[in-house]
Structure formats: C-alpha cells, structure tokens
Amino acid sequence: MLVAITYTSVGEKIFGGVINMKHCIADCVVFWDELSEAHRRQLDSNTIFRSYRRGENVIFKTVKKDGIIFVLGGALRVYLASDAGREMTLFVLNEGDAFSIMTVDSASETDVVPSLQALGTTHLAYLQRSDMAPVAYEEPQFARFVFETCAKTAQKILNNVSYCMFNSLRNCIARELVMDGRDVIEITHEEIANSLGTTRVVVSREIDHLRDTGFIRTGRGRIYILDRKGLADMAGC
Numbered sequence: 001m002l003v004a005i006t007y008t009s010v011g012e013k014i015f016g017g018v019i020n021m022k023h024c025i026a027d028c029v030v031f032w033d034e035l036s037e038a039h040r041r042q043l044d045s046n047t048i049f050r051s052y053r054r055g056e057n058v059i060f061k062t063v064k065k066d067g068i069i070f071v072l073g074g075a076l077r078v079y080l081a082s083d084a085g086r087e088m089t090l091f092v093l094n095e096g097d098a099f100s101i102m103t104v105d106s107a108s109e110t111d112v113v114p115s116l117q118a119l120g121t122t123h124l125a126y127l128q129r130s131d132m133a134p135v136a137y138e139e140p141q142f143a144r145f146v147f148e149t150c151a152k153t154a155q156k157i158l159n160n161v162s163y164c165m166f167n168s169l170r171n172c173i174a175r176e177l178v179m180d181g182r183d184v185i186e187i188t189h190e191e192i193a194n195s196l197g198t199t200r201v202v203v204s205r206e207i208d209h210l211r212d213t214g215f216i217r218t219g220r221g222r223i224y225i226l227d228r229k230g231l232a233d234m235a236g237c
Contacts, residue, residue, distance in 0.1 A: 025125045028070040028098050031141045039135045039142070046131035052118035067128040068149055069099045074122030078114050079194075088164075088197030090114055091156040100150040164196065167236070170206050172196050175235035177216070177225060185223045 025047055026032035032040065049072075052058060058069070058076070069076070076093040093099050101113070136143040164172055176195060177185060193203045207223070210216045215231050217224040225231065 024072075025070045025127065027072055028096055028125075029142075029145060031145075034141060035135070035139055039139055043127065043131070043135060046127060048126040048128075049124070050126070051121070051123045054118055054120045056118050058116035058118065058124065067101060067126055067132065068146065069093075069101065069116070070125040070127075071095055071097045071099070072123040072125055075119040076122055076124070077117045077119050077195075079117065080112065080197075081115055086197060087194040089160070089195040091160050092119065098149045100146075100153040169196065169198060169202065170209065171235055173203065173206050173210070174215070174231040175237060177223065178228065178232045178235050178237060183225045183228075185225070186221060187223060188221055 025043065026040075035043075050058070052074075071093045073095050075095070076097075076099070077089055078091055078093065078099060079087050079089045081087045099116075132142070132146060136146055163175065167175075173192060173196070176192060180187075189203045189207060190200045192207075193200045196203070207216070207218060210231075211218050215225075215227045215234075217226055
C-alpha cells in the first residue's frame with residue numbers, strides 16, 4: 001500500500017498534511033546545477049515520486065521497469081525472492097544512493113528482476129530510460145552518471161554474491177551485524193535468514209554460538225553488539 005503523498009509545483013513535499021524538507025533528484029546528482037535549465041526541467045517534470053512505510057515493497061506501475069531509482073530519504077533493500085518463500089538480499093541503498101533497474105529489450109520470461117523493500121519510512125524518485133535518454137544524448141556528464149550507476153549496481157551484486165558464496169554463514173551473519181553500524185539492532189532471526197537466503201533455524205543456531213562466545217547479547221527481538229572488533233575480524237571487514 002502506497003503512502004499518500006503530494007508534490008507542489010516547486011517540489012515541496014506534503015506528507016500527512018505537513019510540509020517536509022524539499023526533496024528532488026538533485027540531492028543524488030552532484031552535477032545537477034551544471035545541466036542546462038531545459039534538461040533540468042525535463043528531468044524534474046518526468047520524475048515519479050513515491051514514499052513507503054517500513055516493510056512495504058516498492059511498486060512503480062509503468063510499462064517497463066528500465067530506469068534509475070534515487071533514494072531521497074530512508075533506506076531500501078534490494079533482494080531476490082523465490083516461489084518457495086526464500087529470500088536473499090543483494091544490497092542495501094541509503095539516502096543519496098541511486099540504483100539502476102535497466103532491463104534489456106530482449107528480456108525473456110526467465111530473466112531475474114529483483115524486488116525492492118523499504119527498511120523504514122523511505123522516499124524515492126524514479127526516472128524511466130525513455131525520459132533520461134534525450135538528456136544523456138546531449139549531456140555527457142549525465143550519460144556518464146547513468147553508465148556508472150549501472151556499473152555500480154552490477155558491482156554491488158557481484159560483491160555480495162561472491163562474499164555469500166565463499167564465506168561461512170557465521171561470517172555472513174557477523175558481516176550483517178557489523179555493517180548495520182548500531183550497537184543495538186532491532187532484527188529477528190527470520191529477517192537475518194531472509195537477508196542471507198537461508199532458514200531461521202540455521203540462523204538461530206549461529207546466533208546462539210555468537211552469543212555463547214561473547215560477541216553479542218540477545219533479547220526481545222534485539223541483538224546487542226558486545227565485541228564489534230571481534231565480529232569485524234570474523235567477517236573480514
């Protein structure tokens with residue numbers, strides 16, 4: 001379910017009846033002011049804005065999912081889900097990040113398309129390829145931005161898949177906890193399992209080991225980090 005959201009002509013956001021800080025894709029494009037005024041207007045007028053609550057999946061009702069998503073606020077989980085209910089997180093995007101969901105024109109029914117889920121109250125902007133292409137043809141900086149966003153997306157996926165394939169589940173869990181950055185993490189064993197493409201039972205066994213060896217403490221859906229350096233050494237990060 002989408003959160004109702006309205007944008008004024010100058011880009012101010014009205015959320016729940018309260019005008020919040022202005023958001024636009026300029027927050028994610030550092031060279032925005034160097035684009036021509038006509039191209040800035042073109043991108044602004046074609047940008048789709050959406051907001052989501054924690055746990056909601058991102059849905060853009062467009063004919064083709066072939067553009068770039070800009071995270072204007074909050075965080076976004078990019079993941080794969082199977083028909084059997086298993087999930088695996090590819091990577092997480094934070095405020096200011098961009099994510100390419102470019103698809104090829106000859107895509108088949110078996111090609112994999114990731115899902116996106118808000119990790120908290122999250123504000124997004126979306127530009128389709130058809131709206132970006134005219135600007136990219138005439139603005140070399142924007143063309144490089146699109147190319148680099150595609151390349152970074154592919155690299156993030158490769159990095160995460162490589163780590164998960166060639167490291168133990170215990171190392172992967174340690175990495176998840178360290179990369180969160182907080183000393184008290186509100187997360188369930190099932191959420192960790194969904195992130196790593198495994199089952200809750202297996203994760204619970206590994207969490208018990210980390211608790212028994214003094215790396216963490218657990219309680220009421222929370223994980224308390226006791227030895228961050230030890231977890232980081234275990235994760236190799």
